[in-house]
Amino acid sequence: MEIPSLNWLLLACQCMLVSGIDVYTAAVYEHRSILNPSPKIRPTRQSALKHMKENLNIYQLQVYEASKQGAKIIVFPENGLYGFNFTRDSIFPYLEPIPDPTVVKWNPCLHPKAVNDTEVLYQLSCIARYGKMYLIANMGERQSCKRSDPWCPSDGRYQFNTDVIFDAEGSIIAKYHKQNLYFEEAFNTPKIVFPTAWMNQLPLLSAVEFQQAFATAFGINLLAANQHHPEYKMTGSGIYTPFASHDYYNMESHEGKLLVAEVPIITHYNVSSLELKTSQGTLKFPERHIHIEPSTQLQRWSVQMDQSQQFLHAADGLGDIFYSLMMYDNYTFVLMTDLEGDLQVCSNTLCCHLAYQRSHASGLYALGAFDGLHTVHGVYYLQVCALVKCPRSSIDTCGQSATTASDIIDFQLWGNFSTHHIYSEILATEVKLYRADTLEWVNNNFYMTKQGMTEGLITAALYGRWYKKD
Numbered sequence: 001m002e003i004p005s006l007n008w009l010l011l012a013c014q015c016m017l018v019s020g021i022d023v024y025t026a027a028v029y030e031h032r033s034i035l036n037p038s039p040k041i042r043p044t045r046q047s048a049l050k051h052m053k054e055n056l057n058i059y060q061l062q063v064y065e066a067s068k069q070g071a072k073i074i075v076f077p078e079n080g081l082y083g084f085n086f087t088r089d090s091i092f093p094y095l096e097p098i099p100d101p102t103v104v105k106w107n108p109c110l111h112p113k114a115v116n117d118t119e120v121l122y123q124l125s126c127i128a129r130y131g132k133m134y135l136i137a138n139m140g141e142r143q144s145c146k147r148s149d150p151w152c153p154s155d156g157r158y159q160f161n162t163d164v165i166f167d168a169e170g171s172i173i174a175k176y177h178k179q180n181l182y183f184e185e186a187f188n189t190p191k192i193v194f195p196t197a198w199m200n201q202l203p204l205l206s207a208v209e210f211q212q213a214f215a216t217a218f219g220i221n222l223l224a225a226n227q228h229h230p231e232y233k234m235t236g237s238g239i240y241t242p243f244a245s246h247d248y249y250n251m252e253s254h255e256g257k258l259l260v261a262e263v264p265i266i267t268h269y270n271v272s273s274l275e276l277k278t279s280q281g282t283l284k285f286p287e288r289h290i291h292i293e294p295s296t297q298l299q300r301w302s303v304q305m306d307q308s309q310q311f312l313h314a315a316d317g318l319g320d321i322f323y324s325l326m327m328y329d330n331y332t333f334v335l336m337t338d339l340e341g342d343l344q345v346c347s348n349t350l351c352c353h354l355a356y357q358r359s360h361a362s363g364l365y366a367l368g369a370f371d372g373l374h375t376v377h378g379v380y381y382l383q384v385c386a387l388v389k390c391p392r393s394s395i396d397t398c399g400q401s402a403t404t405a406s407d408i409i410d411f412q413l414w415g416n417f418s419t420h421h422i423y424s425e426i427l428a429t430e431v432k433l434y435r436a437d438t439l440e441w442v443n444n445n446f447y448m449t450k451q452g453m454t455e456g457l458i459t460a461a462l463y464g465r466w467y468k469k470d
Contacts, residue, residue, distance in 0.1 A: 351415060404458075408457070
């Protein structure tokens with residue numbers, strides 16, 4: 001799963017567990033990495049190692065803290081060992097060769113001299129070994145290549161943004177090369193895929209917003225560790241299951257944050273009784289969360305019309321259509337003007353429908369639709385239905401970033417999506433997460449329902465990715 005500008009390290013974790021148990025304790029660390037103040041200037045190898053050692057010392061401390069809480073796996077963020085904004089030349093002293101673990105079985109902590117120039121791998125391996133936990137870290141990798149290779153760069157080497165997984169003994173068991181390089185001229189694009197560190201983009205792509213949506217859409221446990229640099233809009237980490245979240249988002253703090261939670265192993269028979277245990281308490285997953293029937297009240301709100309007419313045009317009398325940019329894409333919008341009602345708006349083949357009821361009307365809201373190719377900072381195809389709060393009282397602000405809201409809104413949102421990859425997002429004031437009461441397909445339309453929020457709504461969206469049309 002890759003979307004440009006989603007800069008975060010994720011791990012969908014269903015493995016590395018002791019057989020016979022049904023839970024494991026996981027940790028993620030949102031790291032405020034110590035940065036190189038002159039990333040465009042090439043340092044010596046010793047200077048690069050000294051810089052990375054400062055960050056590795058923080059990693060070691062966090063593994064120690066996580067181990068005291070029983071963690072068996074920990075995830076650190078992308079670029080956590082050196083930071084950002086390097087050139088291809090200036091990043092080189094930070095890079096190390098990483099043998100393919102499917103070919104070479106290697107424990108750097110036990111055999112540090114087996115591969116030259118691997119001081120960072122050695123330290124990460126030992127941190128995992130002495131912490132007795134699986135460790136996932138991101139680092140730079142170099143690989144020599146021959147001129148006979150048609151893709152070989154002119155300097156004779158590949159440079160990859162690489163995630164490395166160590167087991168609890170310190171052995172390297174997997175590595176992944178990041179493919180979607182977001183403003184990363186220092187690295188090559190590989191032939192395999194793994195995601196990235198996250199710069200928040202409201203209203204649709206805040207880190208925690210999409211991390212939760214990803215876990216829900218795929219029915220997985222997701223460990224997401226972000227960088228913590230609010231000055232770059234970087235924050236938002238969490239431990240997610242399909243039904244509960246232990247997340248962190250803080251634009252004010254200047255410190256890193258360790259999250260630890262006891263996570264259930266997901267099987268086909270236990271989803272109705274799962275719990276997510278954290279230091280703040282236990283989150284129990286609601287039974288039959290995803291396929292409950294829509295409420296009688298929302299069914300009453302829903303407009304009953306012939307399927308052949310339902311998604312042709314914006315419904316008469318529901319407000320005038322207008323256009324506005326949201327996340328660089330030209331959305332078709334219609335305003336929410338009443339305390340209760342129905343809205344409909346279309347873009348190309350996608351039509352979005354909303355049945356709603358709100359407590360009061362203190363904010364300006366609009367229902368937007370976009371069906372098309374996104375072309376800024378990446379090229380990928382989207383189908384999106386989104387109810388968004390406009391940050392100010394004029395319609396030209398609809399689609400821009402808002403972080404506060406007071407309107408309590410019950411709603412049913414749906415659309416005639418052509419893709420089955422749909423990520424459900426509900427974001428409340430101050431970037432607080434909510435989950436849908438209902439997510440389901442009915443008559444070729446995908447529905448999301450939510451009632452009973454206690455905080456103002458910022459965004460309710462069905463974010464569809466039509467991968468085959470990228």
